[in-house]
Amino acid sequence: MFSREQIQLRTPDQVRHMRRAGLVVAKVHAALREAVAPGVTTAELDVVAAEVIAQSGARSNFLGYYGYPATVCVSVNEEVVHAIPGKRRLRAGDLVTFDCGAYVVDEEGTQWHGDAAFTTVVGGTYQDPLDELVDTTTYEALWSAVAAVAVAVQSGASGRGGRLNVVGDAVEAVVERAAEHHGHRLGILREYVGHGIGTQMHMSPDVLNYSVSRRGPRLRPGMVLAIEPMLTAGPPRVRELDDGWTVVTCDGSRAAQWEHTVAILPGGVWVLTAPDGGAQGLEPFGLAPVVLS
Numbered sequence: 001m002f003s004r005e006q007i008q009l010r011t012p013d014q015v016r017h018m019r020r021a022g023l024v025v026a027k028v029h030a031a032l033r034e035a036v037a038p039g040v041t042t043a044e045l046d047v048v049a050a051e052v053i054a055q056s057g058a059r060s061n062f063l064g065y066y067g068y069p070a071t072v073c074v075s076v077n078e079e080v081v082h083a084i085p086g087k088r089r090l091r092a093g094d095l096v097t098f099d100c101g102a103y104v105v106d107e108e109g110t111q112w113h114g115d116a117a118f119t120t121v122v123g124g125t126y127q128d129p130l131d132e133l134v135d136t137t138t139y140e141a142l143w144s145a146v147a148a149v150a151v152a153v154q155s156g157a158s159g160r161g162g163r164l165n166v167v168g169d170a171v172e173a174v175v176e177r178a179a180e181h182h183g184h185r186l187g188i189l190r191e192y193v194g195h196g197i198g199t200q201m202h203m204s205p206d207v208l209n210y211s212v213s214r215r216g217p218r219l220r221p222g223m224v225l226a227i228e229p230m231l232t233a234g235p236p237r238v239r240e241l242d243d244g245w246t247v248v249t250c251d252g253s254r255a256a257q258w259e260h261t262v263a264i265l266p267g268g269v270w271v272l273t274a275p276d277g278g279a280q281g282l283e284p285f286g287l288a289p290v291v292l293s
Contacts, residue, residue: 007196007204009222012292015263015270017106018198018224019292021114022261022272024058024102028072029118029273038092038123042074046085049100058102061113061201068245072100073117075246080230080238080255081192083246092123095131097257101201113201115226116273117259131254133178134186134233138256141174141209141229146262146278147285149227150269152219164216164225167194168208171229187236189255192247194228197261221266228259265290 010018028049035048049072053060060071068084075083075097076090082099090096099117106112119135126132148170152162171188179185194207205217209229232238234253241248249255260281261272268290271278277289 007217007223008198009220010198010224010263011222014112014198015222015224015265015272016292017104017110017112018114018261018263019270019272021058021102021104021112022116023114023275024053024056024104025100025114025116025261025273026275027056028052028100028102029098029116032072032098033118033120036090036096036120036122038090040090042076042083042085042088042090045074045098046070046072049098053102056102058104061101061103061115065201072098074098075255075257077254078248078252080189080232080247080249081257084243090122093125093127093131094122095126095135095254095256096120096122097255099257099259103201111199113197113199114261114273115197115201115259116261117228117257119256119258130184130233133182133184134231134254135256137174137178137186138229138231138258141171141231142227142258142260143281143285144174145170145209145227145229146260146269146271147282147287149219149225149262149264150282150285150287153221153264154268162219164205164207164219165212165214166219167225167227168210168212171209172211175231187232187234189230189232189236189238191238192230194226194259197224197226219264221264223264224272225262225264226259227262228257230255230257265292
C-alpha cells in the first residue's frame with residue numbers, strides 16, 4: 001500500500017482535465033483490444049500502448065513509477081496484477097488483464113491522471129467456464145460498485161448509504177450472487193485495492209473491494225476514485241514474484257481485474273475513462289452519467 005493523506009476535491013475544470021487523461025487511457029484500451037491476438041508478445045502490446053499515449057500528447061504514469069519498467073501491466077492467467085510485459089507469447093484462451101494509465105499537463109504545469117483496466121480472452125473463446133465466470137463477475141462487480149456510488153450521491157443519503165464503503169458492499173454482493181447461481185465462490189483480492197486519483201495516480205482514499213464495519217469517508221462532489229475490483233477463480237491467496245512486481249495466485253488459478261476512473265459530481269458520477277462517460281455500464285441500473293460540458 002502507498003501512503004496517502006487528505007482526500008482532495010476537484011473543481012469542474014480540474015475534472016475536465018482528468019477527462020482528457022481518461023480519454024487517452026480509453027484510446028489505449030481500444031488499441032490493445034485490436035492488437036491482442038494469439039502469437040503476440042506482451043512486450044509488443046506494451047509498445048502499442050506507449051505509441052498511443054505519445055500520439056495523444058500525454059505521458060505514461062506507469063513507466064518509471066517506483067521503478068516500474070513498462071507502460072502497461074499485462075497480467076496473463078494466474079498473474080493477477082502488475083505483471084511486466086516481456087517475451088511471453090499469448091495463446092488462444094489466455095485470460096489477459098491490461099492495466100494502464102496516462103496523464104496530461106494543464107497550462108499551469110499540473111499533472112492530471114487517468115487509470116483503468118480491463119480483462120479479455122485471447123481469441124475470443126474462454127477455455128474454461130471458470131474463466132468466463134471470473135471475468136464477467138469482475139466486470140459486473142465494477143459497474144455495480146460504480147452504480148452504488150451514483151445512487152448514494154443522487155440520494156444524498158446520510159450514514160452508511162452515502163459512504164465509500166458502498167463500493168466494497170456492492171462487490172461482495174455481486175460475488176455472493178455469483179456463488180449462489182453458479183455454485184462456486186470467487187475470491188476477492190484484499191491486498192490490492194482502488195484509490196483516489198488526481199494530481200497523482202495513487203492518492204487518498206483507499207477504495208476497498210470488500211465489506212468492512214467502518215463506513216469510510218462520505219462521498220462528496222469533487223472526489224475522483226479509481227474503482228478496481230480484482231477477483232480470483234480460486235482462493236484469493238497471492239504472492240509476489242522475484243521481479244518485485246508480478247503478483248500471482250498461489251494455487252495457479254486465473255484472475256480478472258476491471259477498473260475505471262470515476263468522478264463524483266452533484267447528482268451522480270462521470271466515468272472519465274469510458275468514452276461514453278459510463279452510459280452503457282450504468283444503463284442496466286437505470287442510471288445515466290452526469291457529464292460536464
